[in-house]
Amino acid sequence: MIRDLRHSTLIVVLALAALPLFAQADTSIRVEVSTRRIDPLDMVTFPDTTAGTRSKEMEIRISNSGSVPLTFPADAAAEITGDAPGAFSITRMPGGQLDPYKSSYVGVVFTPPGVGGFMATVTVHSDDALYPDFAFIVSGYAPPNTPNAN
8 A cells, every 4th residue: 555655656756747838838938139149148249339439229039839828027128237237228029928830029129338348137027937037148349449541
């Protein structure tokens, strides 16, 4: 009898341990710039930008390749942190819900406050089972001013 009870308990434990694996496959965040897929902690580099000017917006595509809607917090779907968060800003972000096989965008611009290199981390928050806080690095460079040659 004890032996049978142990086998039953083991089966229940294994069945409970397997449940989260199925939940992880329901939503799947995918992040891209242009046609390049971005993995967590990859770096995206802005073109050189003159200090004090604003770059063109970089569109970062957020796709749901899962089978259920992906939900973003309404008040903070994306944020910028790290070494130089003031050099980058979010111009648009997904909000609410992203249906399966649909896409939305996070817009980021680079406005270097001075000459030199700048780096920060962009984090996209969602209810994705694998990457609820999908982070990648943005960088940009502001070259020194060069005098006009006459």
